[in-house]
Amino acid sequence: MKKVRLGVLASGRGSNLQAIIDNIEKGSLSAKIAVVISDQPSAYALERARQHTIAAAHVSARGFKGKREEYDSLLVKELQKWDVDIVCLAGFMRIITPTLISAFPNRILNIHPALLPAFPGLHVQKAALEHGVKFSGCTVHFVDEGMDTGPIIIQAVVPILDHDTEESLSARILQQEHTIYSRAIQLYAEGRLSVQGRRVTVSKGGKSGEEFLINP
Ligand code: GRF
Numbered sequence: 001m002k003k004v005r006l007g008v009l010a011s012g013r014g015s016n017l018q019a020i021i022d023n024i025e026k027g028s029l030s031a032k033i034a035v036v037i038s039d040q041p042s043a044y045a046l047e048r049a050r051q052h053t054i055a056a057a058h059v060s061a062r063g064f065k066g067k068r069e070e071y072d073s074l075l076v077k078e079l080q081k082w083d084v085d086i087v088c089l090a091g092f093m094r095i096i097t098p099t100l101i102s103a104f105p106n107r108i109l110n111i112h113p114a115l116l117p118a119f120p121g122l123h124v125q126k127a128a129l130e131h132g133v134k135f136s137g138c139t140v141h142f143v144d145e146g147m148d149t150g151p152i153i154i155q156a157v158v159p160i161l162d163h164d165t166e167e168s169l170s171a172r173i174l175q176q177e178h179t180i181y182s183r184a185i186q187l188y189a190e191g192r193l194s195v196q197g198r199r200v201t202v203s204k205g206g207k208s209g210e211e212f213l214i215n216p
Pocket of ligand 1: 010013014016090091092112113177
């Protein structure tokens with residue numbers, strides 16, 4: 001069977017990318033990373049790709065200020081050039097536009113370090129701490145045209161401890177991110193996700209007792 005081809009978009013250190021690479025190499029994720037694309041020439045994510053002989057492309061955003069749609073058409077061209085089936089946003093620090101979304105309908109995934117719909121946007125681990133919530137976590141969702149609003153595929157819960165700082169909480173959430181992103185991609189690869197309105201249902205087929213809300 002043809003493996004699902006991923007296009008990973010990342011702007012920074014790429015630890016989620018690394019977890020996906022590791023899971024593919026271990027055989028627990030049946031997919032192929034066709035290309036890693038970054039808007040930042042020095043993103044460590046590009047280096048990680050090269051270290052694993054994965055195509056790495058820098059698509060510069062220079063000259064595209066106020067022209068997000070035009071930049072996104074470049075991304076679409078690059079993704080199509082590599083025959084990508086799904087796009088995984090992994091710390092991609094740009095707002096994407098309908099140009100990209102309509103080229104990959106319900107085929108763009110994002111990982112967010114909070115339990116959506118609580119705390120969308122940036123600096124969300126700090127926001128969760130300051131709000132005093134007792135649990136936070138992370139969410140893998142399909143991307144729609146809103147900010148972190150698309151249909152939710154998997155979430156993992158992370159309890160907030162009294163002594164937590166933004167750093168300690170972020171680190172525990174990140175650990176869970178590294179697990180659930182690959183799981184969501186695997187479900188997609190197995191053809192088990194269907195989206196009806198806001199709800200994503202997961203058809204049976206995997207191990208029994210599989211859970212899509214993960215409590216560590
Ligand atoms: C992660 O916390 C992810 O949830 C958010 O951006 C961060 C990216 O981290 N969208 P990394 O580059 O994958 O290490």
